[in-house]
Structures are given as structure tokens and as C-alpha cells.
Amino acid sequence: MPGFEPWSAERGGAIIAAHKGQEGATLPILHALQDAFGHVPRAAIPLIAEALNLSRAEVHGVVSFYHDFRDAAPGAHVLKLCRAEACQAMGADALSDAAREQLSIDWGETTPDGSVTLEPVFCLGLCACAPAAMLDGKVFGGLDRARLDGLLKRVGQR
Amino acid sequence: MKPRLFVSRDAGALALGADEVERAIIAAERRRGLDIEIVRTGSRGLFWLEPMIEIATAEGRIAYGPVQAGDVEALFDAGLLDGGAHPLRLGRPEDIPFLKRQTRLTFARCGIVDRLSLDDYRAHGGYRGLERAIALGPAAIIEEIVTSGLRGRGGAGFPTGIKWRTTAQAEAPQKYIVCNADEGDSGTFADRMIMEGDPFVLIEGMTIAGIAAGATKGYVYIRSEYPHAIEILGRAIAIAQRAGCLGARVLASPYAFDLEIRVGAGAYVCGEETALLESLEGKRGMVRAKPPLPAHKGLFGRPTVVNNVISLASVPVILAEGAAAYRDLGLGRSRGTMPIQLAGNLRHRGLFEAAFGLTLGELVDDIGGGTATLRPVRAVQVGGPLGAYFPRALFDTQFDYEAFAAKNGLIGHGGVVVFDDTVDMARQARFAMEFCAIESCGKCTPCRIGSTRGVEVIDRVIAGDRRPETLALLTELCETMRLGSLCALGGFVPYPVISALTHFPEDFGIRRGAAAA
Numbered sequence: 001m002p003g004f005e006p007w008s009a010e011r012g013g014a015i016i017a018a019h020k021g022q023e024g025a026t027l028p029i030l031h032a033l034q035d036a037f038g039h040v041p042r043a044a045i046p047l048i049a050e051a052l053n054l055s056r057a058e059v060h061g062v063v064s065f066y067h068d069f070r071d072a073a074p075g076a077h078v079l080k081l082c083r084a085e086a087c088q089a090m091g092a093d094a095l096s097d098a099a100r101e102q103l104s105i106d107w108g109e110t111t112p113d114g115s116v117t118l119e120p121v122f123c124l125g126l127c128a129c130a131p132a133a134m135l136d137g138k139v140f141g142g143l144d145r146a147r148l149d150g151l152l153k154r155v156g157q158r
Numbered sequence: 159m160k161p162r163l164f165v166s167r168d169a170g171a172l173a174l175g176a177d178e179v180e181r182a183i184i185a186a187e188r189r190r191g192l193d194i195e196i197v198r199t200g201s202r203g204l205f206w207l208e209p210m211i212e213i214a215t216a217e218g219r220i221a222y223g224p225v226q227a228g229d230v231e232a233l234f235d236a237g238l239l240d241g242g243a244h245p246l247r248l249g250r251p252e253d254i255p256f257l258k259r260q261t262r263l264t265f266a267r268c269g270i271v272d273r274l275s276l277d278d279y280r281a282h283g284g285y286r287g288l289e290r291a292i293a294l295g296p297a298a299i300i301e302e303i304v305t306s307g308l309r310g311r312g313g314a315g316f317p318t319g320i321k322w323r324t325t326a327q328a329e330a331p332q333k334y335i336v337c338n339a340d341e342g343d344s345g346t347f348a349d350r351m352i353m354e355g356d357p358f359v360l361i362e363g364m365t366i367a368g369i370a371a372g373a374t375k376g377y378v379y380i381r382s383e384y385p386h387a388i389e390i391l392g393r394a395i396a397i398a399q400r401a402g403c404l405g406a407r408v409l410a411s412p413y414a415f416d417l418e419i420r421v422g423a424g425a426y427v428c429g430e431e432t433a434l435l436e437s438l439e440g441k442r443g444m445v446r447a448k449p450p451l452p453a454h455k456g457l458f459g460r461p462t463v464v465n466n467v468i469s470l471a472s473v474p475v476i477l478a479e480g481a482a483a484y485r486d487l488g489l490g491r492s493r494g495t496m497p498i499q500l501a502g503n504l505r506h507r508g509l510f511e512a513a514f515g516l517t518l519g520e521l522v523d524d525i526g527g528g529t530a531t532l533r534p535v536r537a538v539q540v541g542g543p544l545g546a547y548f549p550r551a552l553f554d555t556q557f558d559y560e561a562f563a564a565k566n567g568l569i570g571h572g573g574v575v576v577f578d579d580t581v582d583m584a585r586q587a588r589f590a591m592e593f594c595a596i597e598s599c600g601k602c603t604p605c606r607i608g609s610t611r612g613v614e615v616i617d618r619v620i621a622g623d624r625r626p627e628t629l630a631l632l633t634e635l636c637e638t639m640r641l642g643s644l645c646a647l648g649g650f651v652p653y654p655v656i657s658a659l660t661h662f663p664e665d666f667g668i669r670r671g672a673a674a675a
């Protein structure tokens with residue numbers, strides 16, 4: 001898991017400048033910022049607004065519309081569990097409950113030790129390998145309690 | 159010649175351990191002093207057999223699966239490289255009934271070719287469609303697509319050729335082809351599989367669309383949940399650009415066409431074509447009112463063709479083999495083949511491309527082999543989160559746009575999600591409303607507020623408040639959403655809710671036969 005950089009206006013500005021020339025640059029910029037910093041820092045919003053000639057409110061409106069963009073850096077690991085129907089059909093609800101209980105956190109939260117953030121995802125396209133999950137960008141299918149425990153062990157829980 | 163070993167690198171295979179298998183193969187190769195050519199493919203789509211590997215032999219390819227890293231040494235000991243006997247040996251993949259029964263046109267190469275080799279692509283019929291398209295010219299290409307009967311595979315089923323003609327007739331200095339790779343429906347993965355397993359077919363299809371509509375620029379809008387597809391398609395685009403298959407003179411013709419990938423950000427509604435265009439423009443993914451149609455005023459106000467991945471990936475084979483060959487398959491107004499995705503609680507889960515017309519029962523019981531949990535099948539949701547739940551009583555419904563519509567359902571993008579008898583249909587109805595509340599773009603009140611109210615009302619039903627008034631309220635709310643929503647998110651969410659209530663009333667605490675229709 002690559003750690004994220006701390007926010008720096010200089011780095012943020014360089015990322016924005018690198019992407020601002022393309023058509024419809026907002027999402028590419030937001031993705032690039034989140035890749036670097038793990039979230040879209042509040043301080044980046046006026047910089048994006050200025051670069052794209054938009055109001056801050058407009059930029060904020062875009063950031064808040066999309067589920068992907070975080071307003072705070074995640075834990076060292078990000079575990080996404082699929083909550084959609086094909087995974088439900090294979091017992092995903094019970095797995096989600098178990099994960100939340102074991103980590104003692106709810107969706108979107110990070111464990112107090114900062115080791116893992118738990119996020120819901122509505123479909124990873126792994127519906128023929130359900131239940132499915134993504135841990136730090138790596139995909140896992142055919143989950144059961146034992147495999148989920150394995151994933152939680154990897155992120156230092158249990 | 160070196161032994162050629164084919165290893166599936168589809169995300170589904172990776173999720174089941176394909177990376178570890180590949181590493182074990184490489185380790186075994188070193189240890190045994192062998193020299194093997196490993197060919198990285200997409201998936202054949204038989205996911206209960208993934209990770210699957212195949213060895214080229216004199217009798218054709220021999221498959222083994224599902225292989226785990228710990229099996230690899232034993233496979234080598236058993237003579238894997240000569241197709242030797244082993245409990246995981248599956249024989250020739252083409253002889254496995256699940257594959258044998260398919261008609262693979264769009265997915266003809268997926269799982270077979272080296273997904274990033276243009277030579278392999280061409281050796282398996284690739285770019286014959288584009289060559290013919292260049293010879294035909296725009297008007298004749300559009301005629302071919304109209305004649306083929308191809309309808310949009312993204313869900314709405316609009317005739318693809320008509321859409322292209324409308325854009326072709328619009329005058330503008332710049333037009334666009336936008337590929338909808340947002341594939342948000344649970345139970346669907348055909349777009350993902352083709353982008354990871356045969357990316358050049360999508361590039362070729364979009365290029366043909368560009369020539370037909372007079373568009374020189376294309377965007378592929380891929381959901382962020384698909385990092386593997388983003389990577390593979392991105393590499394394929396770069397390869398196509400270097401080889402002159404994209405660029406100022408496509409295949410040395412006078413036509414220009416180029417492509418770029420854009421990544422979504424986790425909003426289901428951005429699969430709706432106008433919300434997708436807003437998102438591509440860098441805005442919130444709010445649905446636009448129609449008219450104007452995207453074909454007249456689409457991306458940045460320019461005429462734009464928006465098509466699903468599978469619609470576009472089906473174009474090359476139609477051009478290569480001729481429209482008639484495609485049109486002659488299927489039934490009624492559903493022509494050609496549909497890549498059906500069998501998912502959820504099934505023994506044989508995967509991609510099943512077949513001519514329209516199979517019954518739901520054949521798909522679930524016969525081809526899918528019943529549930530993975532070995533319990534009775536109780537409900538099947540077809541067409542994603544906005545699709546209806548069908549009981550066994552409707553298993554004679556044929557897979558066809560109109561036949562499903564006649565039963566108050568939809569085929570959507572072709573996802574089939576199977577549930578066993580442990581499912582609680584009131585919970586499924588609640589989830590449909592909850593999902594709509596989470597994903598609503600917020601433009602219309604019935605969808606934005608109605609979905610939240612819907613969750614509350616279903617909660618009351620689940621809690622035991624099963625008075626006729628509560629259920630009548632739910633039915634009325636669904637009717638308001640159906641009629642008062644701008645797009646199919648709010649407009650179709652009544653399908654799963656009402657179908658659950660109609661077909662499974664007992665889960666809502668109603669005696670069978672007493673349900674509100």
C-alpha cells in the first residue's frame with residue numbers, strides 16, 4: 001500500500017496545472033489529487049476553481065456529488081465490500097455485518113488506529129465470483145467468513 | 159516450439175487467485191528448467207472454473223480449472239504441458255456444455271487471444287469489419303447496422319443504426335462518439351470482460367461508429383470500480399495509435415479517429431447517458447431533460463452518439479460477416495445475440511452469449527445448473543437494480559426485449575441474478591428503494607424524496623405495520639415515482655418493488671392471492 005503525500009499547495013497546484021488543459025478537466029483533476037493525497041483536500045478547491053474559471057461553490061458541488069471523492073485521508077488500507085444484489089444473493093449482508101462488527105466501525109469510517117477504512121461499493125463487476133471485495137485496489141471473490149478473516153488479518157485487524 | 163500456456167487475467171480470475179497461479183507457474187518453470195510462453199488472455203466466462211489455464215496441444219487447447227497456486231506443482235507432475243490427465247483437467251474448452259451451447263459473435267475472441275496483441279487480434283478476424291466499413295463509406299455502414307437489427311445493449315434497446323443516422327445528419331464542426339462503460343447494474347460484467355479480454359474490438363467498433371457518424375473523437379467513460387479494464391483498454395489504445403489503427407488516417411484511409419478514456423467517480427446515475435455527458439464535461443452528474451437528444455446536442459453541445467460497450471463491440475462482426483448473418487439470429491424485434499450474464503447464487507456462473515429467445519428457466523435451471531447453495535431457486539432479478547424480480551412461475555418468459563416488457567420486466571444490460579429460498583423479498587424491495595435514495599441525482603422530487611419515503615414505508619411493513627393503508631401507500635408512492643421521474647432511476651425502481659410485492663406477498667405479511675396487483 002503506497003502511503004499518501006501530505007497536502008502541499010505547491011504539489012496540488014502542479015497536479016492541477018498538469019490536467020487543466022483538457023476538455024472537461026474537473027474529474028481528471030479530482031482523481032489525480034485523490035491519487036496523490038488520498039482525498040480531495042479542502043484547500044485544493046479554490047485552486048481548482050481558479051484554474052478552471054469556476055466558482056468555489058461549483059467545484060465543491062462537483063466534489064460532493066461523487067461517492068468516490070473523500071474529504072479526509074483514509075486509513076493505511078481501504079477495504080471495499082460489495083453490497084449489491086448479486087453479492088447479497090451469496091451472503092454479502094452477513095459478511096458486511098461481520099466486518100463492521102469485527103472492526104467496530106460503520107461504512108465510511110476508519111478504525112481508531114488508522115489501519116483500515118471500510119467503504120461500501122455497489123458492484124465491482126465480479127458478480128459471477130460473489131461475494132466480492134476490493135482491498136487497496138486488489139480484487140477478491142468467493143468470500144466467506146474465513147477469507148474475510150484473512151483479509152482483515154492482512155490489514156492488521158485480529 | 160515453446161509450449162504455449164494461456165492464463166486468464168480477467169479481474170474475475172484475479173479475484174479467485176489467478177495472480178498467485180501465474181507466479182506458481184513461473185516458479186515451477188524455473189525450478190524445472192523449462193521454457194514456456196505464457197499468454198495472458200481474458201476470461202472464457204466460465205467463472206466457476208476460474209482461474210482456468212489452457213495448454214496448446216496437437217488436439218487443440220486443453221483446459222484445467224479451477225486451479226489454485228497449490229495445484230501447480232502437481233499439474234506439472236501430471237504432464238500439464240502435454241495435456242496430461244489430472245483431476246482438474248477439463249478437456250477441450252469448446253466441448254464444455256456451457257460454452258458449446260453458446261453462439262459467440264461479440265465474445266468470439268474473449269479468453270482465446272492474447273488481449274494486447276494486434277497480430278493475434280487480426281489473426282482471429284479483427285479489423286476485417288473496419289476494412290469493409292472504410293470501403294463502404296458512412297451511408298452504407300449505417301444501412302448495414304440498421305439492417306442487422308442491432309439494438310442498444312445498455313438497457314433501453316434503441317436501434318443503434320437509427321441513432322447513428324441522426325448524428326450523421328446533424329451538421330457540426332465537431333461530433334463525438336461516447337462509449338458508455340459505466341456498467342453499474344449489479345449482475346453485469348460483460349462490458350468489463352470485453353474491455354479486459356478483447357479491447358481492440360471496442361476500439362474497432364468505436365472507429366466504425368466514428369466514420370459512420372462523421373465524428374473524429376471518441377471518449378470511453380469507464381467506472382472507477384474497473385481499474386483493470388481502465389489499464390488494459392488504455393494500453394490497447396496506445397498500441398492501436400502506434401500501429402495507425404487510430405489517428406489522423408485510420409488504416410491509411412482518409413478517415414481520422416482518436417480515443418480517450420475518462421474515469422467515472424462512483425455515481426450510478428452517470429450511466430444514464432445525459433448524466434454521463436454532464437460528468438464528462440466536468441460537472442455534477444445531473445440528468446438532462448430530453449429533447450434535445452444527445453444525437454443533436456450532446457457532449458459540449460455537439461452531436462454525439464452514446465452507445466454501450468457491447469453495442470459498439472458487436473459492430474465489427476456485423477460489418478465483417480454482413481448484416482444478414484446477424485439479423486437471422488434471434489426472435490421478433492430482438493435480433494442477433496445477447497451476452498447474458500448469469501450471476502449471484504448459481505452453480506454455473508458466467509457469460510453466456512446466445513441468440514435471443516432462450517427462456518429464463520433454461521438459463522437458470524439448465525445452463526446455470528440451479529443454485530450454488532443447492533437450495534431451490536426462489537427469485538431471479540433480471541436487468542439490474544431497476545429490473546423486476548421474477549418467480550419460478552414466470553420461467554417460461556423468453557429472453558427478448560418485448561417478452562420481458564410484457565411481463566412487467568426488462569432485460570436491461572442482460573444481467574440475471576439468482577436468489578435461493580433464503581431470500582427475504584421485503585428486504586430486497588427495501589434495498590431497491592435505498593439504492594435509489596443513495597444514487598438519485600436529486601433533480602426530481604418523486605425520485606429524491608420518494609425513494610427515502612419508500613424505505614420508511616417498507617420499514618413499517620417489515621416492522622409489522624401491514625395494514626392495507628400502508629401497502630396502498632407503497633403502491634401509490636411507486637406509481638408517483640413511475641410517472642413523475644425524469645429518468646429510469648426513479649421511474650423504474652417501482653419494478654423491483656412492485657414485482658416483489660406481487661409475486662412474493664407472503665414476505666410482506668400478506669396472504670397469497672390477497673396482494674395488491
Ligand SMILES: Cc1cc2nc3c(=O)[nH]c(=O)nc-3n(C[C@H](O)[C@H](O)[C@H](O)COP(=O)(O)O)c2cc1C
Nearest residue numbers: 310311312338340341342429430431465466469646
Ligand atoms: C439510471 C440509469 C443508469 C444507466 N446505466 C447505464 C450503464 O451503466 N451503461 C449503459 O450502457 N447504459 C446505461 N443506461 C442507459 C443509457 O442511458 C443509454 O440508454 C445507453 O447508454 C445508450 O446506449 P445503447 O443504445 O448502446 O444501449 C442507464 C440508464 C439509466 C436511467
Ligand code: SF4
Nearest residue numbers: 599601602605645648
Ligand atoms: S429520476 Fe432520479 S436520477 Fe433520474 S433525473 Fe430524476 S432525480 Fe435524477
